[in-house]
Amino acid sequence: MTVSRALTIAGSDSGGGAGIQADLKTFTVLGVYGMSALTAITAQNTLGVHGIYNLPLEAIEQQIDAVATDIGVDAVKTGMLSQAPIIERVAERIKANNIPNLVVDPVMVAKGGARLLEQDSQQALIRHLLPLATVITPNLPEAEVLTGRTITTVEEMKEAARHIHSFGTRYVVVKGGHLDGDALDILFDGETFAEFVAPRHETKHTHGTGCTFSAAITSELAKGASVHDAVTTAKHFITCAIQDTLGLGQGHGPTNHWAYGKRQHQLI
Numbered sequence: 254m255t256v257s258r259a260l261t262i263a264g265s266d267s268g269g270g271a272g273i274q275a276d277l278k279t280f281t282v283l284g285v286y287g288m289s290a291l292t293a294i295t296a297q298n299t300l301g302v303h304g305i306y307n308l309p310l311e312a313i314e315q316q317i318d319a320v321a322t323d324i325g326v327d328a329v330k331t332g333m334l335s336q337a338p339i340i341e342r343v344a345e346r347i348k349a350n351n352i353p354n355l356v357v358d359p360v361m362v363a364k365g366g367a368r369l370l371e372q373d374s375q376q377a378l379i380r381h382l383l384p385l386a387t388v389i390t391p392n393l394p395e396a397e398v399l400t401g402r403t404i405t406t407v408e409e410m411k412e413a414a415r416h417i418h419s420f421g422t423r424y425v426v427v428k429g430g431h432l433d434g435d436a437l438d439i440l441f442d443g444e445t446f447a448e449f450v451a452p453r454h455e456t457k458h459t460h461g462t463g464c465t466f467s468a469a470i471t472s473e474l475a476k477g478a479s480v481h482d483a484v485t486t487a488k489h490f491i492t493c494a495i496q497d498t499l500g501l502g503q504g505h506g507p508t509n510h511w512a513y514g515k516r517q518h519q520l521i
């Protein structure tokens with residue numbers, strides 16, 4: 254049996270809804286073998302981030318090298334990379350190990366407002382990681398930071414996608430989860446736009462939606478899907494995960510990573 258292998262380079266969310274935990278759950282449900290390189294440990298729950306402990310650069314590097322040189326990686330995603338030196342080291346190890354299919358989720362701020370990327374590190378992301386990326390998946394506030402422009406309409410999402418594409422990534426997905434109305438995401442390949450729409454579900458349980466969405470794209474790329482098909486599946490996956498809420502915690506609860514698998518079984 255050959256299995257597809259995906260690696261997440263991201264922070265740990267003790268609450269299990271975002272970060273490494275969300276990524277590994279998503280990989281598993283989508284039938285991909287999941288591996289992890291931790292960049293930071295966060296003490297976190299549905300109410301907020303209570304502590305952030307970055308790991309030493311050597312520890313991050315060793316984890317990436319260990320899995321890449323033995324097990325192999327078909328696709329990789331990055332999540333929380335909180336400081337410029339971490340971004341630089343991660344980019345260097347992805348390049349040195351020739352890891353294909355890089356999905357960059359440019360995590361900057363947690364749902365409760367805590368900063369997960371230090372303010373002066375955005376340039377490092379643009380300079381070192383984006384030229385290696387197959388896809389970047391900013392939400393609206395992240396796209397605003399990357400472009401320096403306010404985004405309030407679908408037309409402005411498209412302009413932002415064009416701008417971010419010029420940093421060297423092959424595809425850009427601008428997520429419209431933070432706009433009103435339907436949950437509309439834009440995919441730009443440098444020439445044409447595609448739109449992915451789902452009905453907005455009224456819920457406060459959206460912790461880790463971005464991590465889960467980008468992990469689903471990574472899973473599908475690991476299996477050999479095109480970027481367009483990977484985003485189609487990821488949109489379906491996150492829509493199911495948001496709709497079929499678990500209702501956990503007192504704040505922004507996690508999404509339901511089983512929901513997509515459950516729905517597939519019901520269709521069989």
Ligand SMILES: Nc1ncnc2c1ncn2[C@@H]1O[C@H](COP(=O)(O)OP(=O)(O)OP(=O)(O)O)[C@@H](O)[C@H]1O
Pocket residue numbers: 271362363364391392393428429430431436437438451452453454455456459460461462463464465466488491492495
């Ligand atoms: N209430 C909702 N109903 C349906 N889809 C949603 C809703 N909120 C977000 N989405 C979808 O979820 C995906 C993730 O988008 P979102 O903008 O929430 O990411 P994010 O802000 O990076 O998440 P996080 O920072 O919590 O990880 C997108 O496909 C978006 O359209």
Ligand SMILES: Cc1ncc(CO)c(N)n1
Pocket residue numbers: 263264265266271272273295297332333360362363364369460461462463464
């Ligand atoms: C560890 C971690 N990564 C990413 C996010 C963004 O949702 C979060 N809240 N925590």
